Amino acid sequence: MAIKIYIDQGHNPTGAPNAGASYFGQDEQDVTYEVGQILASLLRTDPRFEVKLSRPTPETVVGTSNASSLRERVSQANSWGANYFISIHANAAENPKANGTEVYIYRQYTQANWLGEAVLQGIVETVGTKDNGVRARPGLYVLKRTNMPAILVELGYLSNPGDAEKLKNDRYAFALGIYRGILQYFGFDQNA
Numbered sequence: 001m002a003i004k005i006y007i008d009q010g011h012n013p014t015g016a017p018n019a020g021a022s023y024f025g026q027d028e029q030d031v032t033y034e035v036g037q038i039l040a041s042l043l044r045t046d047p048r049f050e051v052k053l054s055r056p057t058p059e060t061v062v063g064t065s066n067a068s069s070l071r072e073r074v075s076q077a078n079s080w081g082a083n084y085f086i087s088i089h090a091n092a093a094e095n096p097k098a099n100g101t102e103v104y105i106y107r108q109y110t111q112a113n114w115l116g117e118a119v120l121q122g123i124v125e126t127v128g129t130k131d132n133g134v135r136a137r138p139g140l141y142v143l144k145r146t147n148m149p150a151i152l153v154e155l156g157y158l159s160n161p162g163d164a165e166k167l168k169n170d171r172y173a174f175a176l177g178i179y180r181g182i183l184q185y186f187g188f189d190q191n192a
Contacts, residue, residue: 002047002050003186004049004051004081005043005051005052007052007053007088008085009035009036009037010028010032011089012062012069013029013061014027017063017064017068018069020032020090021091021158022158023164024158024164026090026168028089028092030058031171033055036055042176043182062076071141074142078148082146084149085151087153088153091155091157091158091159093157093159094159096159098159098160099162100130100156100157101127101153101155103116103120103134103135104135104143104151105135105151106137106138107136112149112151116134119151119153119182119185120153122176122179122181123174123177126174126176126180127166127173128166
């Protein structure tokens with residue numbers, strides 16, 4: 001039976017409720033949409049995985065407000081019976097020197113923790129971003145309300161010139177890093 005992975009491409013298109021951050025001419029929701037699409041394509045080449053996306057098209061709007069957008073993403077994953085939930089985001093900070101990749105989980109020493117560590121390692125090794133670690137953030141709705149192990153991946157900082165360049169030009173590499181991390185987590189051969 002295939003492992004069901006729900007890929008949540010964080011935020012909605014520009015102009016819709018729950019749109020993401022914008023820096024250096026890039027919108028978070030566009031970055032997350034494309035990385036999610038590439039990740040889904042990589043996973044779909046492997047019969048061991050079944051994939052569902054929160055935003056199957058660039059125009060897909062999930063929910064009618066910030067709160068209902070988060071609720072709908074969790075509801076879709078729960079009702080589909082996903083085995084794992086991966087939410088993709090791009091970070092931002094007032095300090096433009098802040099950079100790197102981090103993964104948020106509900107609680108440490110759980111399956112989500114181990115998946116988060118593998119995904120973080122996959123991204124850092126593939127893209128070359130700074131490793132900011134796996135951090136427990138139990139207040140995040142998508143981590144708290146999902147019925148399956150869930151991680152929220154902050155790919156890099158849109159507000160940092162170096163990370164922004166990677167987020168613009170290396171989206172395939174970010175998706176590949178997540179994919180490699182997933183394979184590592186399951187102990188699957190990455191050369192198969």
